[in-house]
Amino acid sequence: MSRFGSLEPDLIQNGGCTDIYFLRSQAVLEKAGVNPHVVLEVSVASLPSGFGILAGLDSVMELFSGKPVTVSALPEGSIFFEGEPVLMIEGYYQDIARFETALLGFLCHASGIATAAAHIVSLAAGRPVYSFGSRRQHPAIAPMIERAAWIGGVAGVSNTAAPDGIPLAGTMPHAYVLSFDTPESAWAAYAEYADPDVPRIMLCDTLSDEKTEALAAARIGCSAVRLDTPRSRRGDIRSIIEEVRWELDTHGYQDVHIFLSGGITATDVAALRDIVDSFGVGGAIANAPVIDFSADIVEKNTQPIAKRGRRSGRKQVWRLQNGSRRILPFTEAPPAGAAPLLIEVIRAGRPVVTVSTEESRRRAAEEMQEMRRMGEMRIKGEM
Structure with a gap:
């Protein structure tokens, strides 16, 4: 041992x-x-x-x-x-x-x-799916899990121990946002200091309403907003996403995409693929x-x-x-x-x-x- x-x-x-x-x-x-x-x-x-x-x-x-x-x-x-x-x-x-x-x-x-990944990718109907299951797996087998998810068709994985050649993907944790005085200052720092090739995707559900934070992040400048609302606080998640999409579009941010994560299942992907641009899936792949x-x-x-x-x-x-x-x-x-x-x-x-x-x-x-x-x-x- x-x-x-x-x-x-x-x-x-x-x-x-x-x-x-x-x-x-x-x-x-x-x-x-x-x-x-x-x-x-x-x-x-x-x-x-x-x-x-x-x-x-x-x-x-x-x-x-x-x-x-x-x-x-x-x-x-x-x-x-x-x-x-x-x-x-x-x-x-x-x-x-x-x-x-x-x-x-x-x-x-x-x-x-690999089978779970392929099933979920198929349900996403062209929307990118990313493997976000690192914290749901034993670290020693992270390379195997990310490799299998990649074979199944995910667009990228989050674990830095993934085999060479598999693209890494990830935005920011809530702890990062809470390290600053306000979400706006966290997003501004990310926009300014993150490596140039890192997409400017801002986490928008830390302290206030998803709609409010999404609009604030869009004003700072972002390519997408990530909604990671805990399942216990979601209510009608489709209604929340539709409201965020409406407000972004109404205020001229039609090009800002919506990235959904947080306990996403195959059922969620099938139900929300028409209003979500990409998905971060954790346990439904890693713990398949x-x-x-x-x-x-x-x-x-x-x-x-x-x-x-x-x-x-x-x-x-x-x-x-x-x-x-x-x-x-x-x-x-x-x-x-x-x-x-x-x-x-x-x-x-x-x-x-x-x-x-x-x-x-x-x-x-x-x-x-x-x-x-x-x-x-x-x-x-x-x-």
């Missing part, structure tokens, strides 16, 4: 972070001389959103690099659905067992965040429910086998020419023109592909767009 309640990476890499029953079972297997060659399949039985975005593959590849296994997976950023295998590991069971806990943890957590993946043996010593409730045998997921998908046994010939979605990423312990954060983000955006298109086609009766 290192400082701040986090583990040393080498402990995870060596299988020291695992469920105890794997170690106890492995000890018995060793004494019994049992070590079958297996294929483990990772999939999920239920998805509340109806879809998932795969993330965390970068960590999985690091975990299994140098170990005597072969791994196939959907490319990171891919959309997946219930019952579809997203990853398969082939090797001797005792070389895999103790790593199942970390494997699932990487995929479950990161995919849950995990994707409940499981890892199950589907082949032992080249023979199909699986526990109850699982379909035996290794499989492939095929994308058909019309955009739909089909799961087939690995040995079955695919439909004409179909493309395989599970690809080999590690061969006998050696990575054979590189996982790129930007490529994963691009893929997620493209597949979300395609999923929306397919949904529209079904509604129109074209499929």
Whole structure:
């Protein structure tokens, strides 16, 4: 155990972070001389959103690099659905067992965040969404959370520990405003002294009515006003935002945007996207429910086998020419023109592909767009 309640990476890499029953079972297997060659399949039985975005593959590849296994997976950023295998590991069971806990943890957590981000970004319908969940997450995993949110499509993140290349976003806390004698003096100092490339977005709900502070900030000069009104004080938040928008427009500040934050949920984004220009979303992304993946043996010593409730045998997921998908046994010939979605990423312990954060983000955006298109086609009766 290192400082701040986090583990040393080498402990995870060596299988020291695992469920105890794997170690106890492995000890018995060793004494019994049992070590079958297996294929483990990772999939999920239920998805509340109806879809998932795969993330965390970068960590999985690091975990299994140098170990005597072969791994196939959907490319990171891919959309997946219930019952579809997203990853398969082939090797001797005792070389895999103790790593199942970390494997699932990487995929479950990161995919849950990426999926929530993609869902909320989709609901925002073009309005930028920013990941503001730093204070809702353990600091040790901030890079993973911000990376997953970025793959899911957010326009920027707030945590300074985010991986390189991800744009940082943030305005000011209420404590900053309260450090000055008046909100006006806080905004004036920010306008004068903040780095030139920092947007002049002023927090406008600290001491008085949102409308009053928004107009005062606009007079000083700002690109946007941020409303972070606590949920306990909001009342009808839509009415508040409409009033702020009305007063800004009436007084000639039509170009001043409204940025909304403070406990924003997916429901809020869907309900307010017509009157809000951008959103800062915290816990709804950073604390998103995990994707409940499981890892199950589907082949032992080249023979199909699986526990109850699982379909035996290794499989492939095929994308058909019309955009739909089909799961087939690995040995079955695919439909004409179909493309395989599970690809080999590690061969006998050696990575054979590189996982790129930007490529994963691009893929997620493209597949979300395609999923929306397919949904529209079904509604129109074209499929």
